[in-house]
Structures are given as C-alpha cells and as structure tokens.
Amino acid sequence: MKQKQREPFRIFGIIATIVMVFIGPVIVSTYYIHLATLVFIYIMATSSLRIVHVSGQISLGHAAFMAIGGYTSAMLAKHLGWSPWCAMPAGAIAAMMCGILIGFPFSRLRTIYFTMASLFFGIMVTNMVGLAPGLTGSWLGLARIPRLFGSSKVPYYYTFLVLTLITLLVLYRIEHSRVGMTLKSVAQSHLAASSRGINEAGIRILALSIGAFFAGLSGGAYAHYAGFISPVTFGVMPSILLLVYLLAGGKRSFAGPIIGTAVLVLVPYVMGEFKGYAPYFQAVVILAVIFLIPEGMTSLFTQIASRVRERQERRRTSKYAS
Amino acid sequence: MASQVAGHTINVLMISSIYVLVALGFALVFSVMRIMNFAHGAIYMIGGFICYAFWVTLGLGPWAGLLLAMLVTGLFGLFVEKFCFRPFQRDFEKATLMAIALVIVLKTTADLTVGPLSRSMPPIVPGSVRIGTIVLGADRLTVFLIAAALLTAFTLLVQKTKMGQAMLAIAHDPEAASLMGINTHRISALVCATGCGLAGLAGGLVGSVLVLHVMIADTMLVKVIEVVILGGIGSIGGIWAGGLAMGVVDGLGPYFLPAVFSEPLGLALVIAILVIRPQGFYGHGM
Numbered sequence: 300m301k302q303k304q305r306e307p308f309r310i311f312g313i314i315a316t317i318v319m320v321f322i323g324p325v326i327v328s329t330y331y332i333h334l335a336t337l338v339f340i341y342i343m344a345t346s347s348l349r350i351v352h353v354s355g356q357i358s359l360g361h362a363a364f365m366a367i368g369g370y371t372s373a374m375l376a377k378h379l380g381w382s383p384w385c386a387m388p389a390g391a392i393a394a395m396m397c398g399i400l401i402g403f404p405f406s407r408l409r410t411i412y413f414t415m416a417s418l419f420f421g422i423m424v425t426n427m428v429g430l431a432p433g434l435t436g437s438w439l440g441l442a443r444i445p446r447l448f449g450s451s452k453v454p455y456y457y458t459f460l461v462l463t464l465i466t467l468l469v470l471y472r473i474e475h476s477r478v479g480m481t482l483k484s485v486a487q488s489h490l491a492a493s494s495r496g497i498n499e500a501g502i503r504i505l506a507l508s509i510g511a512f513f514a515g516l517s518g519g520a521y522a523h524y525a526g527f528i529s530p531v532t533f534g535v536m537p538s539i540l541l542l543v544y545l546l547a548g549g550k551r552s553f554a555g556p557i558i559g560t561a562v563l564v565l566v567p568y569v570m571g572e573f574k575g576y577a578p579y580f581q582a583v584v585i586l587a588v589i590f591l592i593p594e595g596m597t598s599l600f601t602q603i604a605s606r607v608r609e610r611q612e613r614r615r616t617s618k619y620a621s
Numbered sequence: 622m623a624s625q626v627a628g629h630t631i632n633v634l635m636i637s638s639i640y641v642l643v644a645l646g647f648a649l650v651f652s653v654m655r656i657m658n659f660a661h662g663a664i665y666m667i668g669g670f671i672c673y674a675f676w677v678t679l680g681l682g683p684w685a686g687l688l689l690a691m692l693v694t695g696l697f698g699l700f701v702e703k704f705c706f707r708p709f710q711r712d713f714e715k716a717t718l719m720a721i722a723l724v725i726v727l728k729t730t731a732d733l734t735v736g737p738l739s740r741s742m743p744p745i746v747p748g749s750v751r752i753g754t755i756v757l758g759a760d761r762l763t764v765f766l767i768a769a770a771l772l773t774a775f776t777l778l779v780q781k782t783k784m785g786q787a788m789l790a791i792a793h794d795p796e797a798a799s800l801m802g803i804n805t806h807r808i809s810a811l812v813c814a815t816g817c818g819l820a821g822l823a824g825g826l827v828g829s830v831l832v833l834h835v836m837i838a839d840t841m842l843v844k845v846i847e848v849v850i851l852g853g854i855g856s857i858g859g860i861w862a863g864g865l866a867m868g869v870v871d872g873l874g875p876y877f878l879p880a881v882f883s884e885p886l887g888l889a890l891v892i893a894i895l896v897i898r899p900q901g902f903y904g905h906g907m
Contacts, residue, residue: 422843543721582725589722
C-alpha cells in the first residue's frame with residue numbers, strides 16, 4: 300500500500316529527469332552545456348573504473364587508459380586523417396589491448412601491490428609521450444586535434460549523452476550478469492572463489508580490459524571535444540580524482556560514480572573566483588566519506604529517507620498511543 | 622679528470638643519501654603502521670618550503686631554517702599519526718584515501734601560497750673544498766655529510782637502541798609486541814614524527830643544491846616508492862642499497878641515456894620487480 304503511494308512520485312521524478320536531460324540544452328546557456336558535456340565524459344571514465352573496483356582492485360592509474368585512448372584516437376585523426384568517428388573506437392580498442400596486456404602480469408597482484416603497480420603504470424604511460432615528440436607533442440601537449448562537430452556545443456552534448464548511456468547500459472548489464480557476480484565473489488574472497496572453480500586471473504583481466512575499453516572511449520571523447528590533450532590531462536592527479544569521484548559517490552551502488560562525478564566535477568566551476576580552493580572541498584568530501592558516509596553520497600539519500608520514514612513511523616505510533 | 626670523477630661521485634652520493642633519507646621514513650611508517658603514506662612526498666616538499674621561509678624570507682640563516690623545517694614537519698607527523706593514520710591502521714582503502722586527502726591539502730596549500738614558480742636557496746656552505754688536486758663543491762659535500770650523518774644516526778637508533786628494537790618488534794608482529802609490554806601507539810607516533818621530520822629536512826637540503834617546486838612532491842614520492850620496492854620494505858640495508866642504485870641511475874643515467882628513455886624504462890623495471898618479486902631484493906613481504 301505504502302509502496303503504491305510512492306510509485307507515482309517516483310515515475311514523475313524519473314520522467315522529469317529524462318525530460319530535463321534531453322530538453323536542457325535548448326534552455327540553458329552554452330557554459331552549462333559545456334559543463335554537462337565534461338560531466339558525461341568523466342562519468343564514462345569513473346563508471347569504467349568502477350568495474351575494476353568491483354573486482355576487488357584499487358587502481359590509481361586508470362587515467363592512463365584514458366590517455367592511451369585519447370592519444371591513439373587523436374593521433375589517428377590528426378596524422379593519418381581518420382574520421383574522429385572511426386578514431387574514437389580505435390582508441391578504445393587500443394586501450395583495451397593495453398588493458399589485456401597489462402592484465403596478465405597485474406592479475407598476480409592483489410591489494411596494495413596492484414595499487415602501486417597501477418600507479419607506476421599510470422606514470423609510465425604519461426612519461427611515454429616523450430618517446431615520440433613529433434607525434435605526441437611531448438609535454439607541451441597535442442593541439443588542434445580534429446573535432447567531431449563545429450563550434451556549437453549542443454551536438455556534443457547529445458552525442459556524449461548517448462555514449463554515456465550506452466556505456467552505463469553495457470556496464471550495468473555486465474555487472475548484473477553472471478560475470479558481475481563472479482567479479483564480486485573474487486573481490487570478496489579469492490580463495491573461496493577459486494575453490495569454486497572460478498579463474499581468478501582471467502576474470503580480473505576481463506574486468507581490467509572492459510574498464511580500459513570504456514576509459515579509452517572517454518579519453519577519445521575528451522580529445523575530440525577539447526581539441527587539446529597533454530600528459531597532465533591524464534596524469535597521476537586525474538587518476539586519483541577518478542578514484543575519489545567513485546568513492547565519494549559510493550562504491551557499492553551503480554549510481555555512485557554518476558552522482559560523485561556530477562557533484563565533484565561541477566564544484567570548481569560553481570565556486571567562481573574561489574576556484575583555486577576547490578581541492579580543499581574535494582579533501583573535505585574525502586574526509587566525509589571516511590568518517591561520516593562510508594558508502595558515499597548515494598547512501599546519504601537512503602540514510603535520510605530511512606531517518607524520515609522512522610520519524611513518520613514514530614509520529615504515527617505516538618498518535619495511536621494518545 | 623680526478624676532480625670530475627670526484628664531482629660525479631659526490632653528486633651520486635648526495636642524491637642517494639637524500640633518497641635514502643626520505644625512503645627510510647616512508648618504509649618505517651609502512652613497516653610499523655602498515656600504512657602506505659602517499660603524503661610523504663608532499664611533506665618533503667612542504668619541508669623544503671618551510672626551510673625556505675625561515676632561511677630566506679625571515680633571514681634566520683641555513684641552520685635555523687633546516688632545524689625548524691625538521692621540527693615543524695616532525696610535529697606535523699605527530700599530528701598525522703594521531704588523527705589521520707591511527708584510526709585506520711587495519712583499513713587499507715580508508716588509509717589510502719586519508720593519505721590522498723593529505724596530499725591534496727598540502728599541495729593546494731603550496732599552490733596557493735608559493736605559486737607555480739620554482740625557488741632555490743643559496744648554498745649552505747659557499748665556495749669549494751680542495752683535497753690535494755681534487756676540487757669539490759662545498760655545498761654538495763655539506764649536504765651529503767649532513768644526510769649521511771643523520772642516516773647513520775637513524776640506522777644506529779633502529780638497530781642498537783631498545784626503542785629501535787621495539788620498532789622492529791612491532792614491524793614483525795604488532796600484537797606480540799604489545800603483549801611484551803611495548804607501547805605501540807607511542808612507538809608509531811615516534812616513527813611517524815621522525816620519518817616526516819627527516820623528509821622535511823631532506824626537502825630543505827635539496828632546496829639548497831637543486832630547486833624547490835610544488836611538483837617535486839610527486840617526483841620524490843615516485844622515487845621513494847621505487848627505492849623501497851627495489852630494496853624491499855622490511856630491511857634497512859635493502860633501502861640503503863636501493864637508494865644507492867637509484868642515485869647512480871639518476872646521477873649518471875643522463876650521460877648514457879636521454880631522460881626521455883630512462884624514465885619509462887625505470888618505471889617498467891620497477892613494475893617488473895613488483896610483479897616478479899614483490900618483496901624486493903632484500904627484506905620480506907609487506
């Protein structure tokens with residue numbers, strides 16, 4: 300009975316969100332469309348990090364896959380004249396290949412060893428731009444990358460919206476399939492999982508390659524949207540930030556990376572002239588996640604909802620009592 | 622020729638001793654508290670700037686600057702141990718997040734106060750030293766001597782005194798150590814304070830021969846983890862050896878191989894060691 304009462308509100312909320320997301324660009328200014336586009340790109344990256352995290356590994360080098368995807372795509376489009384539409388999937392596949400290659404040695408490593416190895420992998424990839432300065436532009440970055448569309452930001456918005464939705468759909472399906480269950484079981488106890496006949500190394504390589512594919516896609520999207528990439532765009536700090544987005548949003552729920560990314564990417568822009576202080580806010584969010592809301596921002600909603608429901612319940616019972 | 626060889630040797634020794642100085646604190650915090658202190662590089666950088674502030678901005682001279690840098694970062698280490706690391710000793714993910722939060726706060730503070738420009742301090746002892754036909758830069762020699770003296774003292778402290786034995790006991794088995802009447806909290810506070818203090822002092826020393834910049838936090842953190850992985854985290858001798866190897870590679874490497882190649886190559890090597898032999902060449906597993 301209670302569930303039914305809440306149902307119309309829920310459907311209304313979902314429809315309102317969908318309408319807002321699709322109609323939004325017509326109403327708001329270009330600046331907000333730009334921000335939303337950035338949020339879409341980072342949602343793809345953070346969600347792809349999540350599938351690595353679900354397999355029980357904490358990666359501090361996930362932006363390296365964005366770098367591989369972004370650089371491959373940008374160089375194909377710029378130097379070989381590929382269409383960005385073909386270059387972007389090619390970049391994603393290149394990132395996936397690297398994910399598989401790296402996955403073989405890395406699947407031996409657990410917890411802190413994996414974290415350190417992924418950190419070094421991230422630094423190594425960004426350092427490798429120096430090997431071919433003519434192609435990659437070295438540390439100064441690669442400029443004038445062919446872009447997907449003209450100057451208007453609205454088509455980017457819709458393209459990346461669709462890309463993000465596809466990414467989320469695929470990741471959601473994977474996570475709620477047998478493979479997803481296997482990943483979670485490996486994360487909980489690799490001993491118990493392998494005693495049930497699960498190939499631990501294989502499933503970790505799979506998770507890493509899927510994560511790398513979508514991270515590469517988001518890197519390519521970034522390259523063809525911004526038109527400029529540099530090693531700093533995908534360095535150590537972005538890797539750390541991806542992890543922070545994920546954990547701030549909530550690692551347990553699928554919506555976690557979406558909410559965490561949306562909030563934390565937007566904060567520096569909302570702060571206006573105090574933009575330099577934005578990292579402090581990120582640090583505060585990390586502290587809040589450590590001390591107050593270990594399950595991230597998504598758990599905040601359920602916590603508040605359960606608190607409210609409890610209070611209503613109490614009020615109702617006290618009314619009957621009196 | 623002899624001067625040149627001696628100059629390179631001193632250079633390598635100086636770089637190595639700085640690496641070992643920072644890496645020892647990192648490794649001890651890891652061994653005793655089981656916490657990966659990603660903020661160690663940032664503390665090193667902050668130490669350098671504190672030294673700069675006292676020495677150059679306030680004009681207190683090199684010795685006061687170095688001592689105060691060590692003192693302030695040491696106290697910061699105490700604070701960090703008590704409020705940031707102690708509650709999360711058993712939780713790798715939370716401890717890592719905590720260290721990341723510390724890095725963000727320290728680096729942003731440095732970014733806002735110091736800015737993107739690099740600073741450098743005058744040499745601690747100007748001029749040069751003459752031994753027979755060999756001429757050496759006095760600044761590098763002083764830095765090496767200070768670092769080496771501290772390293773020796775610290776190593777002796779760990780290996781010879783009762784307190785050091787207590788540290789090793791906790792590193793070996795925290796529960797058994799506390800059953801033997803060792804105050805684990807006090808020892809880990811001491812370890813964290815000493816480690817951070819040494820890192821801060823190293824920052825000050827480096828500032829007088831090389832340059833200070835916000836980015837040195839990241840580069841030093843990477844070097845330190847490389848040294849620790851090379852040497853193995855549980856052994857002081859291993860860290861000495863790892864630091865020396867790193868110093869040789871960094872001090873002489875540019876003469877043989879462009880940095881463009883050597884950097885990714887070094888990182889790939891470290892990843893390979895991590896995959897093949899995670900406990901390093903000496904020492905035990907983590």
